[in-house]
Amino acid sequence: MQYVLRDVGVRRIFVADAAADVVAPHGRDIQLVPDLTLDTAHEHTEVPMSAIGDGLAYVLHTSGSTGRPKGVPIRHRNVLAMIRGFCPLFTFDTDEVWPLLHAYTFDVSVWEMWGGVAAGACLVTVDDRQARDPWALAMHLANAGVTTLHIVPSVFRHVAETVVEESLEVPLRKVVFAGERLNRAAVRTWRNHGSGSATFWFNVYGITETTVYNSFHAVRPADLDTDRPTTPIGRPAPGSSMRVVGEDLRELPPGEAGELLISGPQLSEGYVGLPDLTRERFVTAPDGSGPWYRTGDVTVADEAGVLHFVGRLDDQVKVRGVRIELGEIEHALRSLPWLRDAAVVTTVSRRGEVQLAAAIVPTHGVGGDIDLTERDWAAKVREELANILPWGMLPQRIIAVDRLPQNSSGKLDRPEVTLLFG
Template identity: 30%
Template structure:
């Protein structure tokens, strides 16, 4: 494993091509030399505020140039970046702050007072923080971070009723970045248009991939989706990472405005693009390739299809990354032959270190091999592999699902419902072919009021389509909620 801290990605890029564009947002552009200088100012500012090795710095911002300075400045100190989605509701954010215990929180100015009301920890708006950072002299970076030090805490979106962060060490982040880069092959002349939030690891790793290649990343922030195609054209973007909602919007926009673009590569992970969407994307952008990927935050990425390889291997999510082994195992952990469906188990240098302050959950998912001592990640995802080693994803056997492009958990929805005054019990049913996300509650206000309360606590994708009041929740013989009985009642 490498002993180079993540900050060295920026150090190397700034040393080899200081004047090359590094990052652009709606307000301007920085070269790699400028980004490095701003990150060193940020590191000096953080140190002056008492942030040190291993301390957490929480950033709750839309993407922008300053975000990258905060990212690299934090890593330069050997501190830990905690990126948080600016759309996260106060109900969830309070739990994340309590869990991470950040030394400092930087948020957008419009929400500074609201975040301060949630915690006694220092909270600064970006305007206040940046005014102080701009007055600093760029400090020389003598980082104390080594490969086993933590670089990132990545809070997963809706995986449990309590906050859960994946612990990402420097060596693991670098291993993931280099393995993805070996398959996607970003170039020095690429312009990566990243409409994704940097709190999403798919978005954040675009920063590292761009630095490794010496490419430019565009972080437009919260621009309306209808401006997506215009932004891609105006920045001469060549690489665009997509989730399904953005892909659909791009196809619609291109139908009205079919002029060619500079895009050579679309990538997709997070929520899979259905084959009709991939075909529509190719038809709308005939000069671009599409690379489909599969991964989870716990190891960043598992597999990647070569650009347009899905045309020859429909349904596949690609081969495992370099230096990565993926086993398909049965419920007893025994390896299965090609063609048989089981759980994906991942081994490789990019398997992360477990969950922050959650040893029981870590022990369930990150299991050490008795023979080799190596940690293997039991993903909870199911599928099969073919004789050549390509993977095919089938789904999950639990209550975590994708809805409107976001990972959602029934446990998280239930926890939010139980926070509504008067709700005594709550059980959520995941969507299936016959229904959308449905919530059953006992007690409390009327269903419409419950939905209004949930909209104040959850992102839109996590708000149930239907809320039903019942006198009691049916139970199984083990005293657990009988979800099958609830679903049968709906049918």
């Protein structure tokens, strides 16, 4: 928290009474906000507004390879462009119910809140327990009568299984997937249950640096009844421009995979206090157009012009919809005085979920000064990392080894690291 406050230049923090002790040690002017209860008899008061298009709406920090998150400033005009581009792509009814499923530190929450307001939806809060427990979430969706759901595919899989097992009735009309590859099995599970055939499915794509969502795809039956390894992310939403380019940043023809570039009014101005990285990621194309954001995602356009997600150029991955740079976790692990080295990879659980796995090299070897079992090593590492990294970046699997595998060039051999986990 201290790094983020300093990075953005925060001078005053508005905080609820109950959380005052959490921010007190960070040396900022604290303004307490009393807990308020809804009082329908309370007299309506006009609140003066001063927000302008170029005004700063928020700053979200994304994963960084140096171990320090990068601050991405988003302005009101960026958010408005996203809302104007995406809302017309859906048909909303007058009785829509949207759950606020994602934390405000995850950019999907921006669409959930303001897209919901623009659609005239009833917004339903989701507490931490419901967000983390698929059974509790499924029950909440049924009780609240949710009609439109924005969700990560791996989480939806658990929700769909719970709905089927418990024979729940959730009046979903639209499910919008984002953050991971489309989970076709989960969609088929829902479609085969009760009113699931009346649900429309969408897959969207976007980046924090380009304000949440930029492309849109209405999922077709053909997208579900295929073993194609790529995931359709659709076409650019109105206002956004997208290109697939080669290493020279020149546009590639359909069928050739390359890096995805994004431009348009949703584009951020860069990173807070990082001019060199801003110049590296926000570029001008050889034809003089731009600026374009280099996503680092590999995509390919099919014959119909639909973009498909292929993979990543670097070591960033997505776990439960959150984009994570493996180097940031490795940097945090190496900062621990009793570890000499570490490598982080992704593995797939028995339930088909992507999870983080860390191989650590203790300073004095596995059987050195600190003689611990593998379970004890894992507990010790998680305890220390919890003071450095967010919960979602803690490895689910941890093993201790005497050395990390290397390839013939002496570099870390990530495929071999992955094999260590069986």
